[in-house]
Amino acid sequence: MVVEVKHDHTEEVKNYLEANREEDIARLLEELHSSDIGRLLMSLEDEEAMRVFKLLSPEQASAVLLEVDERLRKALISSITSEELIEVVHEMETDDAADVISELPVEDAKQVLEGIDRHEAIAVQKLLVYPEDTAGGKMQAELVSVHETATIEETIEEVRKKAEEIENISNVFVVDRDGRLVGSVSLDKLILARPKTRIIEITNREALHVTTDMDQEEVAKLFQKYDLISMPVVDHEGRLVGRITIDDVVDVLEEEIFEDFYKMAGLHTEARALDPPLRAIRMRVPWLFLNLATALVAASVVKLFEGAIAQLVLLAVLMPIVAGMGGNAATQTITVVVRALALGEINFKNARGVLLKEVLVGFCNGFLTGGTAGFIAYLLGANPIVGLLLFLAMIANMMIAGLIGTIMPLVLKRFNFDPAISSSIFVTASTDVGGFFTFLGLATIFMKMGLL
Amino acid sequence: MVVEVKHDHTEEVKNYLEANREEDIARLLEELHSSDIGRLLMSLEDEEAMRVFKLLSPEQASAVLLEVDERLRKALISSITSEELIEVVHEMETDDAADVISELPVEDAKQVLEGIDRHEAIAVQKLLVYPEDTAGGKMQAELVSVHETATIEETIEEVRKKAEEIENISNVFVVDRDGRLVGSVSLDKLILARPKTRIIEITNREALHVTTDMDQEEVAKLFQKYDLISMPVVDHEGRLVGRITIDDVVDVLEEEIFEDFYKMAGLHTEARALDPPLRAIRMRVPWLFLNLATALVAASVVKLFEGAIAQLVLLAVLMPIVAGMGGNAATQTITVVVRALALGEINFKNARGVLLKEVLVGFCNGFLTGGTAGFIAYLLGANPIVGLLLFLAMIANMMIAGLIGTIMPLVLKRFNFDPAISSSIFVTASTDVGGFFTFLGLATIFMKMGLL
Numbered sequence: 001m002v003v004e005v006k007h008d009h010t011e012e013v014k015n016y017l018e019a020n021r022e023e024d025i026a027r028l029l030e031e032l033h034s035s036d037i038g039r040l041l042m043s044l045e046d047e048e049a050m051r052v053f054k055l056l057s058p059e060q061a062s063a064v065l066l067e068v069d070e071r072l073r074k075a076l077i078s079s080i081t082s083e084e085l086i087e088v089v090h091e092m093e094t095d096d097a098a099d100v101i102s103e104l105p106v107e108d109a110k111q112v113l114e115g116i117d118r119h120e121a122i123a124v125q126k127l128l129v130y131p132e133d134t135a136g137g138k139m140q141a142e143l144v145s146v147h148e149t150a151t152i153e154e155t156i157e158e159v160r161k162k163a164e165e166i167e168n169i170s171n172v173f174v175v176d177r178d179g180r181l182v183g184s185v186s187l188d189k190l191i192l193a194r195p196k197t198r199i200i201e202i203t204n205r206e207a208l209h210v211t212t213d214m215d216q217e218e219v220a221k222l223f224q225k226y227d228l229i230s231m232p233v234v235d236h237e238g239r240l241v242g243r244i245t246i247d248d249v250v251d252v253l254e255e256e257i258f259e260d261f262y263k264m265a266g267l268h269t270e271a272r273a274l275d276p277p278l279r280a281i282r283m284r285v286p287w288l289f290l291n292l293a294t295a296l297v298a299a300s301v302v303k304l305f306e307g308a309i310a311q312l313v314l315l316a317v318l319m320p321i322v323a324g325m326g327g328n329a330a331t332q333t334i335t336v337v338v339r340a341l342a343l344g345e346i347n348f349k350n351a352r353g354v355l356l357k358e359v360l361v362g363f364c365n366g367f368l369t370g371g372t373a374g375f376i377a378y379l380l381g382a383n384p385i386v387g388l389l390l391f392l393a394m395i396a397n398m399m400i401a402g403l404i405g406t407i408m409p410l411v412l413k414r415f416n417f418d419p420a421i422s423s424s425i426f427v428t429a430s431t432d433v434g435g436f437f438t439f440l441g442l443a444t445i446f447m448k449m450g451l452l
Numbered sequence: 453m454v455v456e457v458k459h460d461h462t463e464e465v466k467n468y469l470e471a472n473r474e475e476d477i478a479r480l481l482e483e484l485h486s487s488d489i490g491r492l493l494m495s496l497e498d499e500e501a502m503r504v505f506k507l508l509s510p511e512q513a514s515a516v517l518l519e520v521d522e523r524l525r526k527a528l529i530s531s532i533t534s535e536e537l538i539e540v541v542h543e544m545e546t547d548d549a550a551d552v553i554s555e556l557p558v559e560d561a562k563q564v565l566e567g568i569d570r571h572e573a574i575a576v577q578k579l580l581v582y583p584e585d586t587a588g589g590k591m592q593a594e595l596v597s598v599h600e601t602a603t604i605e606e607t608i609e610e611v612r613k614k615a616e617e618i619e620n621i622s623n624v625f626v627v628d629r630d631g632r633l634v635g636s637v638s639l640d641k642l643i644l645a646r647p648k649t650r651i652i653e654i655t656n657r658e659a660l661h662v663t664t665d666m667d668q669e670e671v672a673k674l675f676q677k678y679d680l681i682s683m684p685v686v687d688h689e690g691r692l693v694g695r696i697t698i699d700d701v702v703d704v705l706e707e708e709i710f711e712d713f714y715k716m717a718g719l720h721t722e723a724r725a726l727d728p729p730l731r732a733i734r735m736r737v738p739w740l741f742l743n744l745a746t747a748l749v750a751a752s753v754v755k756l757f758e759g760a761i762a763q764l765v766l767l768a769v770l771m772p773i774v775a776g777m778g779g780n781a782a783t784q785t786i787t788v789v790v791r792a793l794a795l796g797e798i799n800f801k802n803a804r805g806v807l808l809k810e811v812l813v814g815f816c817n818g819f820l821t822g823g824t825a826g827f828i829a830y831l832l833g834a835n836p837i838v839g840l841l842l843f844l845a846m847i848a849n850m851m852i853a854g855l856i857g858t859i860m861p862l863v864l865k866r867f868n869f870d871p872a873i874s875s876s877i878f879v880t881a882s883t884d885v886g887g888f889f890t891f892l893g894l895a896t897i898f899m900k901m902g903l904l
Contacts, residue, residue, distance in 0.1 A: 035677045169640045187639040188621045225487045227699035247679035261713040265787040273792035280813045288821050291780045295773040302769045316768035317754045321747040328743045335717040340725035361732045
């Protein structure tokens with residue numbers, strides 16, 4: 001297999017298509033991994049992608065369909081006959097087949113389910129019942145299981161039977177006569193045992209398992225925590241119904257981290273760069289209205305000090321610096337805190353230390369940048385008292401940034417909210433309010449003292 | 453094994469420690485996974501953690517050391533004798549041993565290397581040569597390899613020999629007489645072959661492999677792209693020197709996503725919530741100075757319009773709303789774009805569509821939120837022309853947000869910079885400048901036209 005980390009065949013394929021040299025494309029496709037073919041199709045125009053897709057074997061086509069995005073998948077599926085689609089779905093593992101079928105219009109889905117092998121159809125239909133983001137939704141029905149009374153010899157025979165259709169067999173699962181999970185045996189243990197031994201003697205009865213309704217995030221965390229490669233899934237009666245493999249979990253882990261940062265940015269977790277405009281608007285505008293509400297609060301603080309600004313317009317020029325620097329410092333704090341919460345590095349024991357540290361860091365960074373800002377303002381001709389004002393307000397606001405940036409996610413977590421949720425909106429609102437209030441408030445005091 | 457997803461033993465252990473009931477703690481520890489023990493130790497005071505750590509068997513202790521953070525690991529290591537440490541390191545896989553030894557003071561590292569088994573010491577020393585973030589730094593020396601002339605029977609015998617000391621054997625690697633990698637055989641293939649067959653007949657010669665100097669991020673992407681569980685690592689002469697397993701890679705993937713968002717927030721990728729204050733200041737202050745420079749640019753735009761503000765102070769009250777809303781909209785855009793670039797969903801073919809969409813979304817969201825903001829300002833007693841001004845400026849600035857939020861990461865990528873790098877600083881600077889310029893500029897025009 002040729003690894004194509006960087007090489008891009010788009011131009012080559014476009015030229016072949018223009019010259020109708022399909023046989024050259026077919027030769028190229030044979031050498032590529034489905035993942036690279038998927039990327040290639042996504043870089044072509046839809047009609048070009050369809051022409052290339054038609055050149056794939058059903059086996060290749062089934063793998064490639066899983067590598068392209070939902071929009072292109074629909075286009076490619078619509079370009080083949082329902083007989084071809086049935087053949088392609090037949091090549092898929094049950095979990096992937098269920099995902100693809102769930103995207104089809106009801107009529108087409110029915111037709112495909114009727115077309116494929118009956119056993120497979122039943123397995124797929126069972127999977128369609130589970131919500132996509134649960135263990136049931138992530139599991140596949142393909143697995144090797146044997147009864148607890150089987151011998152090693154019989155177990156190996158079972159592996160042999162299944163090896164053609166199942167990829168990545170790393171464990172054999174052992175069940176009792178009601179189909180309930182007893183434990184699992186890894187292949188290396190199986191290789192080393194004597195043929196006549198009973199499987200139950202080498203079964204790990206304490207193998208981890210999950211139930212179908214466990215949230216995918218929890219499943220992923222178990223895989224990560226215990227360095228697992230595959231895990232059996234059982235129903236509420238403890239019966240073995242499927243297995244989850246690490247490759248499905250890697251994507252979930254990635255998804256969950258992205259979600260944290262999405263929430264911080266005030267984004268619906270399902271928002272994507274390629275969403276159509278209406279969907280993008282619908283997903284973003286609620287957060288923007290929330291942001292508008294907080295911006296109005298910040299504006300009302302400025303309104304309190306209209307008198308000071310009327311007296312010295314320079315205050316209006318400099319106040320965004322105080323607010324903006326606080327916002328940035330708060331974003332830094334909240335990003336490290338949300339990460340540490342996600343990884344379990346912060347708990348309520350060490351939170352106080354983190355809080356004190358963040359406020360101290362805010363003071364020091366405010367001292368350094370505020371000092372610079374004040375000095376620059378003075379150099380540019382401002383009254384030195386204005387420079388002092390800028391210096392003091394920036395120190396105060398960056399301490400506020402450290403305080404709120406640490407407390408906000410901790411409080412959200414304490415009350416069982418997601419610590420990341422729209423935290424950047426709330427935190428920058430706090431630093432806007434804090435920045436305007438300290439800067440304009442101090443200015444008013446200085447004015448009353450006759451210093452300004 | 454008991455899975456402890458949520459249950460917390462901290463209080464229980466603290467009580468036992470106070471009552472000097474070490475035997476009860478020992479009983480509890482036996483039932484816990486090393487990952488849970490690590491978490492437990494991190495939630496205790498250091499002296500308590502040391503007392504608990506002493507109760508662990510060398511095998512448990514070696515696993516637990518890898519689960520705690522670097523600070524606590526150093527504390528725990530300093531609490532045991534060098535004989536105990538040698539025993540603990542001996543229990544580790546070579547890659548983990550190398551990581552732990554690299555953290556020790558030179559003298560201690562030497563002592564440990566002299567204390568452990570000679571073969572192991574040589575393997576560890578070889579690993580110590582590779583930078584931590586390369587394939588060489590991530591690989592372990594433990595693997596099963598056989599010469600290409602071996603039979604299946606001999607190969608299984610080799611697996612048997614190694615099975616005790618090596619976890620997660622999923623593949624056997626085949627080498628030629630110079631130790632060069634020929635290919636790999638998965639265990640399920642091995643189980644199914646006849647004992648007298650030569651291994652070379654079932655060897656997958658096209659198995660992916662990487663060289664020791666490949667960056668860990670690229671390695672992780674290969675695992676993800678090709679759904680791998682383990683991969684052989686070769687040196688520049690093609691000789692097999694180690695293997696990387698999926699559990700090491702999952703952490704790398706997680707790391708890399710965090711890094712993207714760190715960079716967006718203007719954070720050094722190695723910043724952590726538990727850093728000491730000085731380190732935190734050193735890592736954050738450069739970005740804050742960059743932010744100060746951009747804030748000064750934004751302030752200078754406001755300075756241009758001092759005259760307009762002097763005439764109508766309400767402008768200073770409302771201008772942060774325009775800037776802030778633009779900043780938030782830009783953060784939404786840049787977050788989806790950075791994610792899509794990381795996952796390869798956006799390329800230069802579809803970037804124009806994304807750009808047009810983002811500007812359109814900016815227009816619509818600006819229309820909705822700007823209309824609301826203008827109407828609220830009017831209700832609160834502002835001149836209706838000021839409301840109109842707010843409405844128009846918010847539309848303009850949120851279109852700027854969509855434009856810059858899409859273009860900035862794409863341009864950075866085009867010139868081979870990281871698309872995430874401090875993008876939130878640059879993008880919010882653009883929306884600050886854009887917001888102040890459109891709002892105050894329009895106000896000036898309206899004033900000149902006699903409307904205000």
